[in-house]
Amino acid sequence: MQALILAGGKGTRLRPLTVYTPKPIVPICNRPFLLYQIDTLRRAGIKDITLSLSYQPQKIEQQLGDGSDFGVNLKYTVEPQPMGTAGAYKYAEDLIREPTVVFNGDILTDIDLKAVIREHTKRKATATIVLTPVENPSAYGLVETKKDGRVARFLEKPTADEITTNNINAGTYILEPKVLDYIPAGENHSFEYGLFPNLLERGEEFYAHIPQRTYWIDIGTPERYLQAHQDLLADRVGRIHIKERRGQFDAATIAELDELSMIGDDCVIKPGAQIINSVLGPGCYIEEKARVENSIVWAHTRVGAGAQVSGAIIGRGCHIGRAATVNAGTLLGDKTSLTDYSQTGGGAL
Numbered sequence: 001m002q003a004l005i006l007a008g009g010k011g012t013r014l015r016p017l018t019v020y021t022p023k024p025i026v027p028i029c030n031r032p033f034l035l036y037q038i039d040t041l042r043r044a045g046i047k048d049i050t051l052s053l054s055y056q057p058q059k060i061e062q063q064l065g066d067g068s069d070f071g072v073n074l075k076y077t078v079e080p081q082p083m084g085t086a087g088a089y090k091y092a093e094d095l096i097r098e099p100t101v102v103f104n105g106d107i108l109t110d111i112d113l114k115a116v117i118r119e120h121t122k123r124k125a126t127a128t129i130v131l132t133p134v135e136n137p138s139a140y141g142l143v144e145t146k147k148d149g150r151v152a153r154f155l156e157k158p159t160a161d162e163i164t165t166n167n168i169n170a171g172t173y174i175l176e177p178k179v180l181d182y183i184p185a186g187e188n189h190s191f192e193y194g195l196f197p198n199l200l201e202r203g204e205e206f207y208a209h210i211p212q213r214t215y216w217i218d219i220g221t222p223e224r225y226l227q228a229h230q231d232l233l234a235d236r237v238g239r240i241h242i243k244e245r246r247g248q249f250d251a252a253t254i255a256e257l258d259e260l261s262m263i264g265d266d267c268v269i270k271p272g273a274q275i276i277n278s279v280l281g282p283g284c285y286i287e288e289k290a291r292v293e294n295s296i297v298w299a300h301t302r303v304g305a306g307a308q309v310s311g312a313i314i315g316r317g318c319h320i321g322r323a324a325t326v327n328a329g330t331l332l333g334d335k336t337s338l339t340d341y342s343q344t345g346g347g348a349l
Contacts, residue, residue, distance in 0.1 A: 001045070001098060001099050001117060002096065002101070003046045003048070003049045003100060003101040003103065004052060004088075004092055004095075004096070004100050004102050004103070005024075005037055005103045006052050006088050006089070006102065006105050007022075007034060007051050007052060007060065008054030008055060008083075009024075009054070009105065009220075010054075011023030011220065013221045014026065014222060014225060016315065016331070017222075017225075017298075017315055017333060020334050021059070021334075022053075022055050023055075023106060023219075024051075024053075024106075025059065026225070027298060027299075028108065028219065028225075028228060030262060030279060030282070034051070034064065034105070035064075037105070037107075038067070039240075040109065040111065041072070041103075044114045044117060045114070047067075047073055048072075049067065049072050049073065050076070050077060050092050050096075051064075051076050051077070052077050052079065052088040053076060053078050053079070054082065060076075075095055081188075082188060083187075084188040084194070085191040085192070086183050086191045087183070087188050087189040089102060089183065090184070093180050098177065099174060099175065100174070101117075101174055102172070102173040103171065104171030106171075106218055106219055106220040107172070107217070107219075108219050109214060109215055109216045109217075110215045110237050112214070115211065116130060120174045124205060125174070125205045125207045126199065126206060127173065127174065127175050127176065127196075127199055127204065127205075127206045128208070128209050129207075130170040130173070130209050130210075131143050131167040131170055131208050132167065132210075132214065133166045133168075134168055137163055137168055138157065138160065139157065140169070141155065141157065141168060141169055141192055142154070142156075142163065142166075142167065142168060143165070143167055143169055143208060144164055144165055145165075145208045145210075150207055150208075151199075151200065151206045154196060154197065156193075167208070169192065171218075173191070179195065182195060182199070215231070215237045215238060215239075215240075222313055222331050225313065226311070226313060229279055230277070230294070233260045233261070233277060242262065245259075245262045247265035248265050249263050249265060249267035249269065250269070251269040252270055252271040252272075252273070255270065255274070255286075256273070256274040256275070257269070257274075257275045258276050258277060260277045261276065261280070263280050264281045264282035264284065265283070266282050266283045267282065267286070268284075268285045268286070269286045270305075272289040273287065273290045274291040275292050278293060279295075280297050281297060281298045281300070281316070282299045282300070283300040284297055284300065284303070285302040285303070286302075286303045287305040287306075287307070288305045288306070289306045290304065290305060290309070290320075291310075293311070294328075295309050295310065295313065298314060298316040298318075298334070299317070300317045301315070301319070301320070302318070302319050303320045304320055304321045304322040304323070304324060304340065305322050305323070307320045307321065307322065307325070307326070308325045310326065310328050311328030312331070312332070313332070314326070314332045315332050316334045319337040319338065321340035323340060324338045324341060324342045324344075326338070326343075326344050330344040330345075332344075
């Protein structure tokens with residue numbers, strides 16, 4: 001069993017954070033996001049992993065290298081133009097020799113992949129799609145299944161009277177190599193609209209796996225990116241636990257740091273500062289009486305004396321002026337500078 005992670009997206013929904021940082025390596029609790037997917041694969045015994053890239057691929061390869069630091073073997077393929085999900089899988093065909101776990105590169109999940117693989121093998125399936133239930137399925141593509149677990153049909157963004165299930169495509173698949181023959185070479189082709197309907201038409205052994213009590217979130221929007229941090233800090237993600245919340249940093253004895261917050265290496269936190277339910281990246285400088293609450297602050301950002309940051313995402317190398325107020329819903333790109341006493345409008349992320 002090997003794996004392919006589809007990590008070619010530009011991350012447009014997360015801009016301006018992704019202008020200089022490709023979405024697959026945006027920090028989640030101070031780790032490049034892809035490492036969480038790599039951990040999930042490694043726990044299932046999968047170490048042969050290919051990353052399908054498109055946007056700023058060199059930055060991703062520089063961070064992850066050959067994978068040896070993370071206990072896996074990484075290979076890379078770079079799409080010459082956007083190929084779609086199935087097209088990217090087809091483009092990596094030369095690296096695929098055996099059944100393959102395919103991950104969409106923006107899903108944070110603690111799924112038990114071993115259980116999915118066991119079920120796929122027991123059923124002698126050609127393809128297995130993992131589903132996840134959501135509260136409001138109207139914004140997604142629904143997947144209807146039969147009693148024996150076979151996929152019955154796909155229904156994209158249904159109206160209220162069309163909803164028959166709340167199970168949606170979770171962006172995780174197991175595919176036998178034979179399905180590569182059903183994907184046209186050199187074309188933009190989709191799993192959802194191309195390959196999967198084709199498998200149904202051909203009567204292939206196409207099954208769904210619906211895991212129980214599994215965490216799943218698409219980190220591709222600011223609100224969900226922030227939510228993923230809140231869930232990890234609160235230890236709400238079953239198989240993913242933050243082991244080290246404190247790096248090597250300098251904090252005044254009268255600074256307030258709650259137990260949930262994560263503080264990166266080389267941070268400086270001055271007297272009277274408060275860090276509450278937040279993540280500070282490496283090298284942040286928090287001045288006297290500043291307050292950072294329910295927020296994510298990327299590396300090497302400075303928060304001025306008396307500034308208030310709440311429910312915000314602040315990029316790398318920013319400067320928040322003295323007594324500035326950064327309200328909930330604020331998203332600041334790298335190297336943004338806010339003047340003293342300024343206020344951001346905020347609003348819903």
